[in-house]
Amino acid sequence: MSGKYMAAAAALAFVAGCTGEGSIGLSPGDVPGIRAMNPSVGEELDANRDGVFMNASQARTRLDSFPGNGEFDLSSEDLSNGQWPVDTITYKAFRNTSDRAIYIRRALGRYALIEARERGLGTSLNGVRRVAHISAPSTAGEWWVRSAHRGDLLPRQRAQKISLPDIINATVRNSFQIAAFGDLPAIRGTAIQEARGRFVPEIFADASIERRDEFATSPASAGGATRLTTDEDDVEFGVRSRLQTGGEISLSQRFTTTDTNDTAFIPGEQTVSQTALTYVQPLLRGGGFTYTDSTRRIANMDTQIAVEEFHRQASAHLLEVERAYWNLYVARSVYAQRRHLAGHGAQIAEQIGNREGIDADPVLINRARSLASQWRADMVRAKAAMENAEFRLAALVNDKRLGPADVEVLPTSAPNGALHLLSTNDTIEAVFIHRPEIQQAILQYEAALLREGMAANESLPELDLVLEARSEGGTGGRSLGDAFDDQSGNVGTLVGLKFSVPLGFDERDARYHRRRIETVQQERQVMSAISTVLLEVDVSANEYIVACNDLVAQRRALEAAQADTNAIQARWDEGIGDAGIELLSALLTSYQNLQASEQAVATARATREISAANLARARGLLLDRWGLSMNLTRDIRGEQTYQLARSGRDG
Template sequence: MCSRLVNDAARARSSSRAKLICWSGALTAACLAYSAWAGPQDERSSNRTPRLDQRSTVQLGFIANDDPANAPQSFGQPVPQPIAPNAVPFEFAAPPTSVPVAPSFPASSVSTSPELARPTHVAEDDDAKPQDLSGPWWGVFVTAPLRENAQPVTLSIEEILVRAIHHSSQVKVFSDLPLIRETSIVEADAAFDWTAFLDSRWQDLNDPVGSTLTIGTPGVSRYKNEQYTGQGGVRKRTREGGTLQLSEQLGWQQTNSTYFVPNPQGTSRLVLGYTHPLMRGAGQIYNESLICLAELDTKIASDEFSRQLQSHLLEVLRAYWGLYLERANLAQKLQSLKRAADTLALLKQRQQLDAVPVQILRAKAEVASRRSQVIRAQMGVKNAEDRIRALVNDPAFGDYDTVELIPTEAPTITEIPLSMPMALTTAATTRPEVNQALRQIQAGCTRLNMSKNEVLPMLNLVTEAYVAGLQENSPFSAFNNGFTTGAPGYTVGVQFEMPLGNRAPQARRERRELELRQLRNQYQTTLNTLQLEVKVSVREVETALAEMLSQHRAMEASTAELKHLEQRFERLPGEDGNASLMLDNLLLAQNRLATNEFNFLTAEVTYNLALHCSSISTASLSSTNATASSSRRRTSRNRLRNARSHPNRWTINLPAHR
């Protein structure tokens, strides 16, 4: 029993000694490998391969090559990486010159001390500290041309809005509505124009005689009468509701009656008549109500055009920032692909040291996955450009293959303070919806006053004065005779009419009262909706700003984390399991950084869209483009006049934009 215990103890000491020797040998080998890999201090600082986030420029067409024959042969030198033969080629070729895509917050140079770098400590109260929000690194990429064979067209926010106002088919549809409604004003006012009329008639009668008093000649059995009558003149409706008419009636007549003297004879009758309403239909206010309604309807249409124009311009702004988002997303995807490709290249260089095939396969899979994300991002850029073309309809934009649309304005990342009371006051006084509701109430009051007038009975004063003349065989001589030998005659009378029960006018009046009550309630609903929109838009600006600041902190923390893991991965080769774990952590950190960069980009765009929506809710964008809106309507009128004068030629005069 004792000998067995002694043997077991000896074996345990031998095993411990063997393990110690193995660990010492492994540690010595690791140190030798690290020394051979790292080289002298000056060589590491001058020849170490720079990473993408530490370079000043990068060729955007880079994709890692999986072919071992093209692997770099000299360690520590930058080696160009051609596009893999089995990879889907980019449709975004590299720009003619290198475009800097390094972050504006560059990572500090890697320390050459053997001590591992530690991650940046993020305090819990960092949210309360002001941040230095400099422009992100992808801003230069967004404003740089990507396609060599396409003509670049740079767009600012003001320029794309002006182009949309001048060229958008949808804006042309909106701008024609006020012009259509404006024609009703002239139509209503034309009811008071002068009207000319003419009535002429010839009669040739041959009737049997039933009385000797008809002809006065015995033995004649037929009465023959030839007569011409002509009447012409002008009439008009006055703005007080009356009807004024001036007419001249000329006649010539010849019969076989002995009692008709002179035979033949000419007649003349000049008549001036005026009918004036005393109750129903009386007054200038009632008779010009249709003109007032047409003017209000035109103004309502102008307010509707302003509202629709704002909505369309907001969609144009969304498309503009959508293009910026997609181009920046493409830059981020290329950056993420470059990080994975650098990791794969580093693993291939360390195949002789500690890299194992499973790590290389894992890196290749990550490169292929991120390459597919780049292809999807390219399609997003195409869709964003086509959306702008569909909304703006500018012929200068061409198509995707010939013209490249490049946004030149970066999202603002500075705080713009907004006052809730000031925003509510501004919206209540300038929003087109409020003006529409007020004008609809005015139109309802006008219709109610008209219905009150129509309830009254009809009582008209009828007056007429005339001068008549008679002359043998000449109606024109009869006209002169009426002034030389005759005297004027006149007629005065009244007309009265009232429906029994008068139910129809009373029903119309009741309907107008209910409509007016409905419009007042609609106005209150509009104010409540407007107040809600303004509050939501102001709060959205504040929330989007806070979200953007938080996403910026997350992006900075992810950048520091990735830097730390990259240093560990480059400086601390481990056993198979440890190295695989560090590789997974590195790739996950790269993905987290890419996600946080995209989240910050989305927060940037969301904050700027929130500012634009706030401008819409307070009608600031409407006041900014008021001149352009009126110019759009003037352009439509000029185009209509040109079409009338030159049916085969259409011209558009572009107004100046303020």
């Protein structure tokens, strides 16, 4: 008896050991620590340092040659060290589709990098290096800067001073949008435990009570009665689990108690006990650790893709916050400039009006008053634009300090290039590593390869091995214990095979064919994503270069416009004379040109800052620019989520 109980306990322990973790949620090991393009870039750079260079054609051949030459074998040492040297892999038979997916993903990444180099993509970063050392011109002479930073434009409102680093920190803490973005990886991460949950053991139980009352075919069969009656109580319970080999194991105990007047049963009331250990293992379709683990690996990659999506969305949102911050600076500057211009217009109109009937004709007076009214209207629109800029910034940040309508938001950071690019030595390889869209595309490609491998397995014939060991016993009466004890030494076995194969092209073959096409499509999407990203890098780099040069040019234009206005103002102050209309027109036009130049300088300064931030986003470094990282944490409900947090250094 003790041996039987020990065997049952051992079987239960085996089943319990075949399960995954018991808690739902992500753990630090669930999501890959390195980004998907890192190995490909690392292999290429290591090869280059060793003097080995491949062209795009050779890299493509390495990517495409494995189907015809067979697939490759990887040693356990390579796997444990995480080394996948593309140049030294021996092409043999693949052990599993996971190895295949990893290899092809890395080979495609290396090919894409080499191909992008040959096409000359991302070369505009060289131009950034040439202008990045140029500091922004001083704000000396830009009188409106003080008004933009100081709370004197709307004196009846309460001023709230805030710098750009402060607004970024406030966004990280308070933005509902970023918080919503952070929930996506946690939502996707539940699929990891969902995949593990397929292997959690389950306890099962079935019970039935059957009563039969049948006509007796002969008096002898029912002990002389005319009716054959049978009462049968049946209960079965046990534990079962799917295994990561693809099989299923179960340990069950069954008791059946029968009370009948059927003379075939002696005694008429008896109990039968059966203990069975059953194992079914697929040998082709659905078999193997790699096939069963592919679901978890795909869930893991989907979670990493969601993390990269959080990176992308958070970067885009922070870029919009920076844009809104500098747009508020421009709006405040423009309002100060147009208020200043309106003041000049009112002063000139008053001067001309006071000389009515002396040497100022009605045309001159109407012209001055008309432009003064127009400039006042422009000031009203500029004030509305300033308030709208405040509202947009407040909506993006969701900070209560910016919310009340009586708060005047004062941007205290100066657009002087102090928050420059992190580094001017970055290359196209850094873009491959840091840009989240590239990481997403290459991970989706690896997931497509895994799905193709799963579909290939599912299209195989069904061939299952069935093993069963069981012991049976029985006793008269209803004693379950006696029936169970009677099983000792009564062991039977069963060994069998189950086989089936479709006689034509079935739905599994169609699914496999579709997966193969999807893999090719995803490869093309990888190349498309890389081209699009590198185009953005080139465009953003050019915009940054233009913004740097434009600020210098606009400052020169402002100096020229100021000199022109000063000269005409001096002539005006000497007296109207016979050329009053022409001189007034020239003066008013010069003031308009001066205000336009002032606005262009303020806009150019903000544009330079925005273009620097946009270039950091295009290179995938905007979060690094502010020293932010994505951390797995818990929200107020205790549920997992991702949040942005300081990574330990300033941006």
